[in-house]
Amino acid sequence: MSTRxxxxxxxxxxxxxxxxxxxxxxxxGKRVGLLDITKPRGNVFLDRIEALLTEHGCTVERFRKxxxxxxxxxxxxxxxxxxxxxxxxxxxx
Amino acid sequence: xGAADTKGFDCSSLPDGLVAVVKRDCPTCVLIAPVLEQLxxxxxxxxxxxxxxxxxxxxxxxxDRDLEISFALEIDTVPTxxxxxxxxxxxxxxxxSRELWESLTEATSLGTGLPDFRPGCASLTNDPRxxxxxxxxxxxxxxxxxxxxxxSDEDExxxxxxxxxxxxLPVVPPTPERVARMLGGTTRAPDAIVAIVPxxxxxxxxxxxxxxxxxxxxxxxxxxxVLAAVEAACTDEFNAHGLLCTxxxxxxxxxxxxxxxxxxxxxxxxNALGQGNRANATIGRALQLVIRNVGGGRPGEIDRAALGNPxxxxxxxxxREHDSPWEPLHVSRAAMRETQSAVTLFAAGGLHPIVDQxxxxxxxxxxxxxxxxRAIGHPKNVMVWDTVVIVTPEHARVFREAGWSKQRFHxxxxxxxxxxxxxxxxxxxGIAEGLPENFASAxxxxxxxxxxxxxxxxxxxxxxxxxxxxxASGAVGSEIVTHEVRL
Numbered sequence: 001m002s003t004r005x006x007x008x009x010x011x012x013x014x015x016x017x018x019x020x021x022x023x024x025x026x027x028x029g030k031r032v033g034l035l036d037i038t039k040p041r042g043n044v045f046l047d048r049i050e051a052l053l054t055e056h057g058c059t060v061e062r063f064r065k066x067x068x069x070x071x072x073x074x075x076x077x078x079x080x081x082x083x084x085x086x087x088x089x090x091x092x093x
Numbered sequence: 094x095g096a097a098d099t100k101g102f103d104c105s106s107l108p109d110g111l112v113a114v115v116k117r118d119c120p121t122c123v124l125i126a127p128v129l130e131q132l133x134x135x136x137x138x139x140x141x142x143x144x145x146x147x148x149x150x151x152x153x154x155x156x157d158r159d160l161e162i163s164f165a166l167e168i169d170t171v172p173t174x175x176x177x178x179x180x181x182x183x184x185x186x187x188x189x190s191r192e193l194w195e196s197l198t199e200a201t202s203l204g205t206g207l208p209d210f211r212p213g214c215a216s217l218t219n220d221p222r223x224x225x226x227x228x229x230x231x232x233x234x235x236x237x238x239x240x241x242x243x244x245s246d247e248d249e250x251x252x253x254x255x256x257x258x259x260x261x262l263p264v265v266p267p268t269p270e271r272v273a274r275m276l277g278g279t280t281r282a283p284d285a286i287v288a289i290v291p292x293x294x295x296x297x298x299x300x301x302x303x304x305x306x307x308x309x310x311x312x313x314x315x316x317x318x319v320l321a322a323v324e325a326a327c328t329d330e331f332n333a334h335g336l337l338c339t340x341x342x343x344x345x346x347x348x349x350x351x352x353x354x355x356x357x358x359x360x361x362x363x364n365a366l367g368q369g370n371r372a373n374a375t376i377g378r379a380l381q382l383v384i385r386n387v388g389g390g391r392p393g394e395i396d397r398a399a400l401g402n403p404x405x406x407x408x409x410x411x412x413r414e415h416d417s418p419w420e421p422l423h424v425s426r427a428a429m430r431e432t433q434s435a436v437t438l439f440a441a442g443g444l445h446p447i448v449d450q451x452x453x454x455x456x457x458x459x460x461x462x463x464x465x466x467r468a469i470g471h472p473k474n475v476m477v478w479d480t481v482v483i484v485t486p487e488h489a490r491v492f493r494e495a496g497w498s499k500q501r502f503h504x505x506x507x508x509x510x511x512x513x514x515x516x517x518x519x520x521x522x523g524i525a526e527g528l529p530e531n532f533a534s535a536x537x538x539x540x541x542x543x544x545x546x547x548x549x550x551x552x553x554x555x556x557x558x559x560x561x562x563x564x565a566s567g568a569v570g571s572e573i574v575t576h577e578v579r580l
Contacts, residue, residue, distance in 0.1 A: 004249065007267045008239035009258050009304045009386040011295030069335030069570045 278313030351434030377409030
């Protein structure tokens, strides 16, 4: 069978498979990051989550992205990873 | 002198004697064929034919239809007669001159009965089609994109759909030949990195952009514009990543300015934003295919547009510069010269028409524009959306005849679009959407500084202009970006 050759138009990225971080059995006593992506009313949702988590004995750290239209800056991601055991991100409108 | 050893003919180590290069298509070569026969006994050991291995018939000829030897010997004219001594060319003559041939060969009575002189013909190596085909053939082995095979029973178009490489319309199959030809459209090296393409943040080479430009239907001469558009779209300021992800309508729009727009036949006139012009249609499409295929940005995946807009297939046009009342966009916005070419990238969310067939005074017409601009996004939104104002020739005439500069028109619009906060707050006009109550006593501009671009385009008839609304403007979303087009 004759064949024709075409060229791959993609980035030819070899996806890296990484293991997910271990899920905690419980949030009690954990440090939880709450990331506000700066969509309107995201803070309303996160204020309520913060209250509920605090009731459950969590320590809460609040973070904000500079703008919802861009990925979180690498320094912010690093800070969250360093300070927190888990993170919850709020997408709101 | 090249050093290629071609078909057993070693151009770097020629035997002493005479070498002739001819083609049958050259009347002078046909005329002097008997002279070559005469010279066989006088040192002529090799005859190279560029177009017909049976010419001249009476002689043993080296077939150089692929022109490898002619290129290696840097032949410019046929016939060429070379004299070799000590393994290198020591003398040569082109065309036919009995005097020069006899002097070079030390023979006498050459071509008795022939005229004394006839000019030669261009060597086939000078044929632009052949030069291009050769350049293409040389580029093919250098291509680095992964080749994949399409079976003879497979339909190429369907195979490309099946692999997810298209925008929903058929694409031109990117064969190595087509990609190599496309790369002839730029002086940039195929492996040069043009941009880091979001969302997957892939280092994108000139070659990868060429593959997608082929698929979009571009001609090689459009490639510099596509490269500039990809470069501009992938800046942090333009934020192609966010533009792709948003639920808003927008996609990248490319406005082309400067001499290249005319050189590649772009449309800035009748139906400039519509269908029918290959350059307009395929340059915008190539940019979107790069974001889809190289960056990995696909609708329904990371592209979350609620509706999108038809301009997300392609949205590219040129400014109508030749009879514009105003300086071109790249001059007013980026302080470039009119002789430079540029692309301006804008996060375009569709088209909003303006009609005004009665205004003959610039003040009146500006009020019509301002009234329409007030509604962009929502009449109660301020400083959210940048907007491109495309003024067509019949509207532009009103401003030209009144002597209004672009700056004057811009100032007038900005002044007309200072809006009382009482009209913008939540609940005003019986509409819940709006600003918080504390803005009630403020006066706010509809557009931020630099958020209103004015461009001249369109056909001669029709007192209609167009507004192209943007997306979240400035640092929060997308900045308008102008980049020079380099060849």
